[in-house]
Amino acid sequence: MEELVSISGRTIVMFVAVLLFFRLTGKKDVGEVSVLDIIITIMVAELAVILIEDTKMPLIRGLTPIALLILLSRVFSYLQVKNQRFRDVVDGKPVLLIRDGVFIEENLFKQNYNIDDIMMQLRDKDIADIQEVDWALLESSGSLSVFKKNDHSPLSLPLIMDGILQHKHLDILDIPEEEVHQALREEGIHDIRHVFYCSRFQGNFFIQKKNSATTD
Template sequence: MEDIFLALLRTGLVFIMILFFFRLTGKKDIGEISVLDIVITLLIVDIAVIMIEDTNMPVMKGLAPVLLLFAIQYTFSRISLKNQKFRDVVDGRPVLIIREGKLQQENMKKQSYNLDDVLLQLRTKDVFDIREVEYALLETSGALSVYKKGDQYPFTLPFILDGAVQEEHLSILGKTSDWLKKELENRGYSHFDQVFYCGFTTEKHLYIEPKTHLEK
């Protein structure tokens, strides 16, 4: 009876820990959870199973590695907010899969993304002909973002994210960082670091949101 009580008590404790972890990672859809979040969650679950099954294990011995994982996740998330390169390593970057109705075979090969994957995701978006697609990007979550030719809503491609220039996105639309710099200067921005977000729409308009505060 005592073992059952301890198992139930530890189960409640584990539930609170996992709930706290997801609150720590911020509010995200399931499809937006990063690889880092998944890895840490799996490790926490493994530790939790051991804690629940082995009632002889001291609670603090089980909590210690969980607290370490919390610290790692928190530290990495803080670094990711400020460092684009670190974020790219941890989360990856969106990859162009279709451009102007043509499959980007090299990009597909690098991502181990085959034709069945592409066609399946296109069908879920009611697209049955690749030629209908203007651009399709494979997101870091594994979802395929599709912009069809003739869509009434403009498709915006991010050129700057938190001061970091997205060179791949510039190349998709045949633009360069020099071109972007001149466009920003014409609008009163002398440095990329002054821009929190800059997107370029298919209507050939730049949308710019400056940083609300600049780091000294």
């Protein structure tokens, strides 16, 4: 009976600890979870199980590594927000799989994607044939974003994020780098590091300076 009470108490404590972990990480759904988050979540779950089953282990010994993992998760989240290079390593970048109704074989191979995989996802989006597709992007979350040829909205990707020019996005959208710099100069911006975000939609550039100063 005493052991049952101990296990019940530990279960409640670990439930609160794991709940606190998810609340502090700020994730709302699985699609927002990075690889690092998955690793940390698995480790927290394993520690929770060990601490519940081993009633001889002091709670503090199990809660200490969990607290450390929560701290690591917060640090990684901060770095992902503040440092794009770190974010790219952890989360990756969107990859173009289809352009103008044609597979990009090299990218399919790099992402370990086969034709059956992508056709199944296209059918899930009520697309019967690849010729209906204008663009298909494999997002860093693993989901597939598809733009049909008859869609009125063209594909738009960030051209500048956190003061860093997104060369891969320029290649995907076929936008010359000089065109972006020209748009910045027209807005009186001579240092790309002063730009928080820049995109182009329907031929028009949107530029947001850092410190919430905006212009378009």
